[in-house]
Amino acid sequence: MFKGAEIKEEENRGQKKSLYSGSQQHTMQSLKDHDALIPRPRGTLPKVCAVALAAVTTGGTALLSPERLFGWVAMVILILTLGPLLHGLCLFAEEMIYHSHTRYQGRGLLSHVLPACGLGGKTLLATGLAGLLLYLAGHPLPHKGQCWKLLVLASALYALFKSLGVLGPSEVEVSDICEGRKMNVAHGLAWSFYLGYLRLVLPCLESSIAAFRATHQASRASWGRDSRKLLILVPLNANIAHKLEEEDDNISFYDNLPNSEIDRAGVRGRVYKHSVYSVSDEHGKAHECVVEYATPLLTLYSMSQESSAGFGEPERRQQVLLFYRTLLEILEHSLDCRNRYRLILLNDEHEDDPHFLSKAILRNLQQQEKEEFCLTPPPHQEMVHPLARAPGARAPDARAPDARAGNGDWHQPEPEPEPMSREPTLMFSLEKPQPLREPVENTYQ
Known part of the structure; x- marks a missing residue:
């Protein structure tokens, strides 16, 4: 009699685990299909590649010309920052002449208009530090006049190409800015x-x-x-x-x-x-x-x-x-x-x-x-002693300890409805709730 109830319970538990496993696989497949369509937010891989590229080129320059490294780095930084500054001055002229009242409603020049044109504190600080480093390191070119001519010409051409859209942001950059700033x-x-x-x-x-x-x-x-x-x-x-x-x-x-x-x-x-x-x-x-x-x-x-x-x-x-x-x-x-x-x-x-x-x-x-949304294994169902529900069996004394409570197989029955007569906490099923044990004919009585 005990063995039949245990077999029935194991079958029910196996069906629940099979349903849980199948639902979990269906959920994971659905998530994979959505991940294949929905674009993820852009990460920091371009920054990592840029840092690695700059480190390799700087290291190569240090090996080839270590005595002129700081001068070359300072001049390149100055070119890269002077160009955006000149382009920002071009934008600043347009904003101040035609849009200072309509777009900025008379707000402060330093706090709103200059940062909007790209003349922010970071760019100005980088330009100043690069100029100071170039002054301290000395001119990396053989003739002093060549250095300043190169700086002025490169910065002016940068502003021109930037205004013409040749050096404009790519579609990926625009998309990244729009997504990042919502x-x-x-x-x-x-x-x-x-x-x-x-x-x-x-x-x-x-x-x-x-x-x-x-x-x-x-x-x-x-x-x-x-x-x-x-x-x-x-x-x-x-x-x-x-x-x-x-x-x-x-x-x-x-x-x-x-x-x-x-x-x-x-x-x-x-x-x-x-x-x-x-x-x-x-x-x-x-x-x-x-x-x-x-x-x-x-x-x-x-x-x-x-x-x-x-x-x-x-x-x-x-x-x-x-x-x-x-x-x-x-x-x-x-x-x-x-x-x-x-x-x-x-x-x-x-x-x-x-x-x-x-x-x-x-x-x-x-x-x-x-399906079950929780991806952890299904909760262990409590097992009730078969004699607790047997016809004509004496109700167990609540004060007496259970004979098999020590090994965790059986638990003391409670005066509640049948274990499967109410909806489980985490698992859902289309089938109607059924008791764990069906009536078994006892031929020895």
Whole structure:
């Protein structure tokens, strides 16, 4: 009798571990797919390469001409800093003559206008130190006049080429600056979407769904655990259909959630609403969920259609990925929105599949039902002595110690429901809760 219960429990535990392992593999594969699409923030590899290149060249110069090393280094630094200073003076002339009042509103010359033109303290300090070092080290060229002629000519030509765009920043540098300073279109749209919409409606979403389910009794069975979140669709091509059923005939509009009214920007009782859709799987079973596209993507798509915006398809795709990454980072750190949303990135490589959208939605719905987000091993289930539930068995004395408590195999039973009759703490299953042990016929009684 004991052996049959132990075998049954081991089988249940093996099924749980198998489900846990399969869900974990599915989660890791999904993360790898997203990592292959979403660009990561740029790192410090260019700086490391520049430092290594400068160290190698400086070391080579020290080996070839050690007596003139400091003079050469000082002259090169002076050329590299005098050029930006002259170019900054050219920019300063434009700003002071035409834009000092409109762009700077009469703010201080030293505190705002000069740094904006590149005439900051770091550049001035580097130029002064380089000039001092050159004076102390002596002139590295045979004739003293050649050194100053080279400095003046190189600096003037640098300012010219910089103004003509020959020495302008590359696309990678511009992208790095915009991403580092949060100046991209995607950053603004993501923050606007969060502050102006998601942060207002997501805290009320659970109560709206509860009210909806109370008035729609027939749909209760089709609401899963993850269906109580807002599914936000982010297509890479930013092409959004206003009706989901036009994209996939396995999706049909069901009803709207109760409206949420919030006083906003002088509008009393501004209405925010969500739509409930019924998504059918391959077996025809309906799954209801609250799903919508990320509205700011309409702006990105419209900008790419306007020639005056200078926003082509490659830039649009890059901005969509940055929008997804930025919005995900914002929502992950938001206490108001945590566990109330799910972002779904739609790859446009599967547009030939007429049911790609419904499959993507169902995959995300089922993922929450079957997987365990914690990547640690599943918790050890407590084992109850079989005689504790045997028919006609005497209830154990709570004061008496358990005979096998020392080896950790058995625990004292508690007057609680069956061990598997309530939902486990970390693991979720689509199956109905079942007891660990089924009734076993005892032929020896």
